[in-house]
Amino acid sequence: MNGAESLARSLLASGTDTCFANPGTSEMHFVAALDRVEEMRCVLGLSETVVTGCADGYARMADKPAATLLHCGPGFANGISNIHNARRAHSPMVNIVGDQATYHRLYDPPLCSDIEGLARAVSNWVRTAACAEFLGRDAAQAVQAARSPPGQIATLIVPADCAWSDGGVVAPALSLPTRSQVAPDTLRNIARALRSGEPALLILSGQALSAEGLEAANRIAHATGARLRVPTKVGRIARGRGRVPVDAIPFGIDAAVKAFAGVRHVILVGAPEPAAFFAHPGKPSLATPHDATTHVLARPEQDALVALHWLADELGAPANVPMTEGGTPPRLGYGAFEPIAFGQTLAALLPENCIVTEDAVTSGHGLFGPTFNAAPSDWLQTTGGALGLAFCTAIGAAIACPQRKVVCLEGDGSGMYTLQALWTQAREQLDIVNVVFANRRYKILHGELLGVGAQPGPTAQDLFELSRPDLNWVKLAEGMGVEAACVQTLEGFADTFRAACARRGPFLIEFQI
């Protein structure tokens, strides 16, 4: 057995049975091996940023890593932005990168690059394989590293001669590191803070965003009056009717500061401190009030569920507490796009148990409030700010959960980074309804420019507007084999969305707003 086949079989033995791929010459032996390892599902993406975005979405829903197959140097580089998003979501991912044969590197051929340097900048674990004999073990260790809590990026660089040489050995799965427990002292200190009667706010992320985690947090809120929030963008959250409605920290720092006004205890549950996405002159970096104390209930790699349950019990919360009412009722809207009305319309239409992937940078702001009472659903957002993720996570989610409808909410500016993903949606006939908010501009940048005290002149206008010519998303989608339609009103959207949800396979709705 050559190294490549031992690599494929070891990934399988470790439970990694899905591979998103954009292979190149140096990966040919691995591709040939995949032909002999039928249990591995392979999905082609037409650019590497699609491939890594798919793997991210898959991991968020499957709760285990997919493999990616990427080409040396430039190929891996194209995938970095969505690896960055995955890393911020704590999604496990195993990147297999084919590289030059060991003895060929010294000739510095055209595709040779500092692939280890690139990999290190975005991975938690990096290894360059040394020989075919250990490639199976390298793979098992890569999966183990990826599955180390809270989920990590593991990148295995495979020189071509390690892949093609004989002597490959299939490695068994390695034990998976479990989440560490929060120290009792930490729990007691936070219980004391919560009992103090001083205003407290829990920021929930990771495990705490499961239905179970949210319920435990709700018990704490019920017992103590503490408030709950989630970060501005989260990897995955259980939402909709029957789930605890928790709003996000606002994107803008001014609004975020307001949301934390008067809070004396900020309690981080698998979440980072509430920092602004970017600094602005004269404005604070953190939303936290100066006189507040920040407590870490659980770091991302710790067991937040156990900690939340313990805390709720310790604080004497009943096992079942009433759900707070949140948000507005679902309602079909009419007329032009308006964020709240759109959210209410979407809430009225979202299919039961669907998955929502969201990367609508401006149009998606404020979408939580009007959708608290939608059908139960899981929402996946863009955690690292790298644009164009939702088209791709939709693919990964649909492959991880083939019985669930996926709704993808994408901006037009952000969608243009990864529109190639539509072809993979068509190729795999995935059950995805894409909604593109065509405001024909990088609207968020327009706002940011005003925020720095400048008025856009002709140059700034040109850099922010996606016009002259307008993008035609219907043609773009059809060009990749995805049926599409354009709507301009909420009632038009409702009709088209309903019809798209009633059929299987990918569809795209361009909402001109």
Add this chain to the structure above:
Amino acid sequence: MNGAESLARSLLASGTDTCFANPGTSEMHFVAALDRVEEMRCVLGLSETVVTGCADGYARMADKPAATLLHCGPGFANGISNIHNARRAHSPMVNIVGDQATYHRLYDPPLCSDIEGLARAVSNWVRTAACAEFLGRDAAQAVQAARSPPGQIATLIVPADCAWSDGGVVAPALSLPTRSQVAPDTLRNIARALRSGEPALLILSGQALSAEGLEAANRIAHATGARLRVPTKVGRIARGRGRVPVDAIPFGIDAAVKAFAGVRHVILVGAPEPAAFFAHPGKPSLATPHDATTHVLARPEQDALVALHWLADELGAPANVPMTEGGTPPRLGYGAFEPIAFGQTLAALLPENCIVTEDAVTSGHGLFGPTFNAAPSDWLQTTGGALGLAFCTAIGAAIACPQRKVVCLEGDGSGMYTLQALWTQAREQLDIVNVVFANRRYKILHGELLGVGAQPGPTAQDLFELSRPDLNWVKLAEGMGVEAACVQTLEGFADTFRAACARRGPFLIEFQI
């Protein structure tokens, strides 16, 4: 004046007056400054790989760097693959990367990344600006670094507070390092080798691919019987009637070895050793025969023109030598696509003094032979193997040379990495005729798989074929505002290409082959 404005004005003072941009929040002050610095031409690309590919094409034709404006972390990462191509072409490039404010990094906000690590992996020169006061000087030094022979990648990381703080100072242009001269001993040794009567072959790259360089090399060939070749892919070469016809080293190592058979002296003129793109089991890494001596006439950063002229004089070559006849006559072809017939057809139709950008991985092989007798033209190829370059270099070339028609030859697989570039072609109304070779597969990989002794099974087929569904390039182009047509025969191509060349503005021809 704030740092951002001093940065823009210092770039201008250093002769960099074109900026390809995909800005984000952290670059808002620079964008605002660009509104006040009207002499700087700004061109928007809808993904960063487009932006850096444009800058590469611009530099190759303008012989000076453009600036790129890229967003921190993920934005820069998206641009790496075409920076890799530019580096391999020795194209000068100045990347301006907006990053988190210095004091904001410690909160590790969502877009925070190891941007220096990423930049170092692909740049010759990297600096993170320290304060507004020195930002102008940083810019001048970045341009100086980029313009150091043979052309380098300079990346300047600008924390947002350095951009927005007052105290900016416009820096004057710095002196430009000149090319170093080849040592007399080196020249004499190579002259001796060429006089020995033993078979010799010059590999020409860089400056040696200008009309002047090729003529000097031709004198040497005429005087000594030495043969001439260029690397498989070159940054820029003067071709067509009246230029010395020099063929490329074949892509496949077997054919390359054959091309070097019997050669005793390999003389590198600004070129790397003739290494295979990738190693293959049991095959050599280099095309050079074992018993050949490799001489370096000029390293890429040295003055190859002076060296070639000196050598030609020293060898007693007349100042004007007859041009060797090369290739086949231009001739309009008929029927289905076939590479040679296509090349002859293209040769019959290429406009006078046009620029050809080529990234047609398989369909472009062997295109040199049938096009030696086309109209005079400059050809730009994909030097680093990162795909999708031609759509982008076409933009940069058209902006550097607005009076010249640009013909872009792109594969369908490779074009899908950068199809966003079509929108910029439309936005800027650039005079580009794009030809997409729609073979609906990664044909080169199919060949590579056969080359490693494997027959493609169902998985490999799925990973190589761009079918189910077929891409519709006419719709894709029209979706981005570029007129397009589909052809299936050489006569259909000829008609459409002729019509496209007769008008101004971008056009796309999908050649189904």
